[in-house]
Amino acid sequence: MATCFFCPPPIGFKTNNNAISIPRFTIRCNLKTEPDAVCGAVKAFAPATVANLGPGFDFLGCAVDGLGDTVSVRVDPQVHPGEICISEIIGNATNKLSKNPLWNCAGIAAIEVMKMLGVRSVGLSLSLEKGLPLGSGLGSSAASAAAAAVAVNEMFGKKLSVEELVLACLKSEEKVSGYHADNVGPSIMGGFVLIRNYEPLELMELKFPSDKELYFVLVTPEFEAPTKKMRAALPAEIGMPHHVWNCSQAGALVASVLQGDLVSLGKALSSDKIVEPRRAPLIPGMEAVKRAAIHAGAFGCTISGAGPTAVAVIDNEHAGHAIGKHMVEAFIQHGNLNASAQIKQLDRLGARCIHTSHDM
Amino acid sequence: MATCFFCPPPIGFKTNNNAISIPRFTIRCNLKTEPDAVCGAVKAFAPATVANLGPGFDFLGCAVDGLGDTVSVRVDPQVHPGEICISEIIGNATNKLSKNPLWNCAGIAAIEVMKMLGVRSVGLSLSLEKGLPLGSGLGSSAASAAAAAVAVNEMFGKKLSVEELVLACLKSEEKVSGYHADNVGPSIMGGFVLIRNYEPLELMELKFPSDKELYFVLVTPEFEAPTKKMRAALPAEIGMPHHVWNCSQAGALVASVLQGDLVSLGKALSSDKIVEPRRAPLIPGMEAVKRAAIHAGAFGCTISGAGPTAVAVIDNEHAGHAIGKHMVEAFIQHGNLNASAQIKQLDRLGARCIHTSHDM
Numbered sequence: 116m117a118t119c120f121f122c123p124p125p126i127g128f129k130t131n132n133n134a135i136s137i138p139r140f141t142i143r144c145n146l147k148t149e150p151d152a153v154c155g156a157v158k159a160f161a162p163a164t165v166a167n168l169g170p171g172f173d174f175l176g177c178a179v180d181g182l183g184d185t186v187s188v189r190v191d192p193q194v195h196p197g198e199i200c201i202s203e204i205i206g207n208a209t210n211k212l213s214k215n216p217l218w219n220c221a222g223i224a225a226i227e228v229m230k231m232l233g234v235r236s237v238g239l240s241l242s243l244e245k246g247l248p249l250g251s252g253l254g255s256s257a258a259s260a261a262a263a264a265v266a267v268n269e270m271f272g273k274k275l276s277v278e279e280l281v282l283a284c285l286k287s288e289e290k291v292s293g294y295h296a297d298n299v300g301p302s303i304m305g306g307f308v309l310i311r312n313y314e315p316l317e318l319m320e321l322k323f324p325s326d327k328e329l330y331f332v333l334v335t336p337e338f339e340a341p342t343k344k345m346r347a348a349l350p351a352e353i354g355m356p357h358h359v360w361n362c363s364q365a366g367a368l369v370a371s372v373l374q375g376d377l378v379s380l381g382k383a384l385s386s387d388k389i390v391e392p393r394r395a396p397l398i399p400g401m402e403a404v405k406r407a408a409i410h411a412g413a414f415g416c417t418i419s420g421a422g423p424t425a426v427a428v429i430d431n432e433h434a435g436h437a438i439g440k441h442m443v444e445a446f447i448q449h450g451n452l453n454a455s456a457q458i459k460q461l462d463r464l465g466a467r468c469i470h471t472s473h474d475m
Numbered sequence: 476m477a478t479c480f481f482c483p484p485p486i487g488f489k490t491n492n493n494a495i496s497i498p499r500f501t502i503r504c505n506l507k508t509e510p511d512a513v514c515g516a517v518k519a520f521a522p523a524t525v526a527n528l529g530p531g532f533d534f535l536g537c538a539v540d541g542l543g544d545t546v547s548v549r550v551d552p553q554v555h556p557g558e559i560c561i562s563e564i565i566g567n568a569t570n571k572l573s574k575n576p577l578w579n580c581a582g583i584a585a586i587e588v589m590k591m592l593g594v595r596s597v598g599l600s601l602s603l604e605k606g607l608p609l610g611s612g613l614g615s616s617a618a619s620a621a622a623a624a625v626a627v628n629e630m631f632g633k634k635l636s637v638e639e640l641v642l643a644c645l646k647s648e649e650k651v652s653g654y655h656a657d658n659v660g661p662s663i664m665g666g667f668v669l670i671r672n673y674e675p676l677e678l679m680e681l682k683f684p685s686d687k688e689l690y691f692v693l694v695t696p697e698f699e700a701p702t703k704k705m706r707a708a709l710p711a712e713i714g715m716p717h718h719v720w721n722c723s724q725a726g727a728l729v730a731s732v733l734q735g736d737l738v739s740l741g742k743a744l745s746s747d748k749i750v751e752p753r754r755a756p757l758i759p760g761m762e763a764v765k766r767a768a769i770h771a772g773a774f775g776c777t778i779s780g781a782g783p784t785a786v787a788v789i790d791n792e793h794a795g796h797a798i799g800k801h802m803v804e805a806f807i808q809h810g811n812l813n814a815s816a817q818i819k820q821l822d823r824l825g826a827r828c829i830h831t832s833h834d835m
Contacts, residue, residue: 174723311727319730319739352712358721358749363534365722366729367671370679373733379679389718 149233150271154471156189157269161261161466162305163247163459164254165331165426166297169387169417170364176297177307178462179331182253185244185469186221186262188270194238199225206245216241220287224260227283228267231275239267250342251335252420257298260287261466264303269468277304280466282316292342298420305465307372324375329461330435332413332427334442336452340398340422348393357388381414381428391417398423400450407445411438432458509593510631514831516549517629521621521826522665523607523819524614525691525786526657529747529777530724536657537667538822539691542613545604545829546581546622548630554598559585566605576601580647584620587643588627591635599627610702611695612780617658620647621826624663629828637664640826642676652702658780665825667732684735689821690795692773692787694802696812700758700782708753717748741774741788751777758783760810767805771798792818 162183166176184206194200201214201222216222221243229239241263247255264280275283284299300308300318307321323329353361368383370376385405395401395418404425408416412434413427425442429435439456446454522543526536544566554560561574561582576582581603589599601623607615624640635643644659660668660678667681683689713721728743730736745765755761755778764785768776772794773787785802789795799816806814 170722171726172722173719175726309723309726309730311723319727321730349715352714353718354712355709358713358718359533361718362530362532362722362725363669363671365726366531366535366669367679369726369729370669370681370733373730 149235150274152190152237152270153272154270154473156187156472157266157468158185158187158470159262159266159269159466159468160185161258161265161302162462162464163258164298164301164420165333166254166295166301166420167390167418168368169384169391169415170361171297171309171368172361172387172390173295174297174310175307175365175368176254176301178301178305178465179253179333180460180462182246182333182457182459183302184221184246184255184258184262186225186259186266187242187244188225188239188263188266189472190270191238191240194240196238197229197235199229199239199241201243202240203242204245205243207247208245208249211249212243212245218290219243220256220259220291221263223287223290224284225263225267227286228264228275228280231279231283232268232271234271239270248335250339252340252418252422252424253333253335254298254302254420256291257284257288257302260284261299261302265466265468269471277465278316278318281318285316301465303466305463306461309369321369321372323372323461323463325463327375327377328430329377329380330429330432331459331461332408332429332435332439332442332456333419333424333459334404334427334439334446334454334456335424336398336400336446336450336454338398338423338450338452342421344397345394345421348397349390350393353389361387361389377428377430378414381416384415384417384426384428385409387417394418394422398450399452400446400448401425403449404442404445407441408438411441413438416442509595510634512550512597512630513632514630514833516547516832517626517828518545518547518830519622519626519629519826519828520545521618521625521662522822522824523618524658524661524780525693526614526655526661526780527750527778528728529744529751529775530721531657531669531728532721532747532750533655534657534670535667535725535728536614536661538661538665538825539613539693540820540822542606542693542817542819543662544581544606544615544618544622546585546619546626547602547604548585548599548623548626549832550630551598551600554600556598557589557595559589559599559601561603562600563602564605565603567607568605568609571609572603572605578650579603580616580619580651581623583647583650584644585623585627587646588624588635588640591639591643592628592631594631599630601626608695610699612700612778612782612784613693613695614658614662614780616651617644617648617662620644621659621662625826625828629831637825638676638678641678645676661825663826665823666821669729681729681732683732683821683823685823687735687737688790689737689740690789690792691819691821692768692789692795692799692802692816693779693784693819694764694787694799694806694814694816695784696758696760696806696810696814698758698783698810698812702781704757705754705781708757709750710753713749721747721749737788737790738774741776744775744777744786744788745769747777754778754782758810759812760806760808761785763809764802764805767801768798771801773798
């Protein structure tokens with residue numbers, strides 16, 4: 116259930132055209148008076164995300180079209196004013212998710228948005244539809260949080276900015292997987308997002324040209340990537356040559372996104388010399404899957420997030436299917452893992468309201 | 476004097492719109508027959524460069540308008556065919572530069588271009604006009620090499636590509652300061668250049684929007700930055716948090732350049748947590764100079780190359796002069812060093828021929 120709220124003066128300022136600064140951990144409210152619910156029920160969808168993207172480790176991510184989580188919220192007189200109740204969880208892995216809103220990604224983000232808005236007089240019921248599998252490396256927790264944050268904000272008249280919503284979702288990420296915005300950033304904002312700073316939070320939207328097509332080949336094996344082991348595999352220290360290399364590849368990746376150069380983007384995606392070489396051996400068959408993707412014509416391939424999903428990029432759906440087939444075969448042959456492939460485009464919209472009802 | 480030449484088949488291929496791949500160390504020649512000199516004398520200019528740019532350490536640089544070195548070459552029957560003779564060095568620090576072309580940046584690059592072209596029947600005299608001080612952190616050696624490479628290439632009909640010229644200049648950099656292209660790349664190509672790879676050489680041109688103005692405030696103290704000490708000051712290993720930070724700032728820097736966002740560019744320029752904190756204390760007053768620049772309104776400030784020049788960025792010349800004044804004062808007050816300021820724009824052209832004569 117929800118907690119007490121307070122409402123300090125508004126903070127949060129634009130630094131320039133592309134970056135937003137908001138101090139960390141500050142519970143904010145831009146409103147002098149508590150906002151009214153402008154509708155009785157809202158349904159919102161938030162997309163899956165691919166974080167890290169090779170040399171973009173821990174600061175770069177992008178959103179994937181047509182995969183994600185859905186959250187419905189409604190005004191519920193049965194729920195104590197200012198609080199949230201999770202009434203239903205359906206879809207993937209429902210038995211693994213808590214209905215206690217303080218221990219559920221959607222619940223935590225929804226509560227945070229209510230805090231930010233200063234909602235004290237209305238109670239909400241929340242229903243979560245998990246479209247994403249847990250622990251697949253596709254930003255499952257971030258999608259739940261993003262959908263909930265957008266739904267609650269929509270219900271009270273969209274008073275919070277996109278960046279404040281990211282901050283609300285970070286509260287959830289902090290609890291479940293660490294204070295990182297490379298999934299919640301793109302899940303809320305869509306497209307490619309660079310996390311420039313956390314204190315204060317600064318996000319850069321990297322616009323992939325609207326006239327270019329970008330397809331992700333997402334191949335998810337039946338394997339639980341051990342998150343702690345994945346973190347523990349990271350080197351504590353990095354030699355200067357590898358640091359310079361990865362930095363330059365990160366720069367090349369950013370330039371490729373902005374220039375819409377898919378060949379160059381793929382090359383950068385494949386170029387990580389620091390994180391992927393440590394993590395790939397922990398996912399059976401991953402190195403062979405990457406080779407298979409490149410051999411089949413993918414522009415580049417790496418681990419999505421902390422895995423186990425492998426992500427490759429290509430410029431057309433037909434080729435994507437062929438590449439996916441080869442990657443699935445490589446997981447079976449070299450990792451002894453069954454896997455499934457999905458060909459998806461870049462999501463350019465981010466989390467959005469998909470239905471509202473005015474019935475209170 | 477020059478050495479023997481050979482001429483294997485052409486290598487070097489475009490990988491995409493923005494990057495060029497050329498194998499390292501290969502002496503190339505795209506010509507089946509030795510090219511004729513198309514003029515009797517050529518004068519070429521190559522601009523100064525600012526390398527590193529904070530988090531772009533060792534892979535990013537840009538060219539500075541109105542500062543640089545000039546090289547004249549002429550067909551000289553007195554010089555042994557296929558060889559080069561340095562006839563004159565004028566300008567800055569002439570007593571510190573060798574007239575032996577094998578130990579002079581301009582000479583090495585000129586010889587390399589002759590090798591690549593397969594010139595065996597013509598001898599050249601070379602005259603170098605040093606516009607740049609040595610060891611100032613403004614790419615002095617790169618400018619000499621770039622001007623010489625462009626002059627010789629022009630003389631024989633511009634047969635080599637821009638990227639091959641960079642490779643020729645790298646032979647010179649390798650001898651005098653290490654195999655790095657973050658000065659020669661932008662000195663040859665102009666604008667901002669990202670060095671993506673060395674084996675094979677891949678360069679990315681990062682186009683700063685043509686409708687935006689960018690001014691560098693370059694403040695050079697009377698101090699010899701000890702190059703070896705500057706290299707030795709670099710950490711061998713970098714902790715993961717600093718690596719992720721600098722990578723993200725490098726990405727932000729690249730995005731800022733491409734988007735022409737000067738505020739964001741300046742912020743990225745100032746953000747290095749790895750190299751600048753180690754090198755700045757070796758240049759008396761540098762930390763105070765940076766603070767003074769920012770306090771006076773600069774968007775960002777860091778060390779140019781390995782120093783001792785400090786570089787700040789701003790969007791207009793008038794403000795640049797005021798910022799420069801404060802930076803000069805800070806060098807005097809906090810470093811006990813006299814310094815001079817120059818306000819210069821981005822050079823968007825790179826090394827170019829400025830005069831040709833058809834008299835043989």
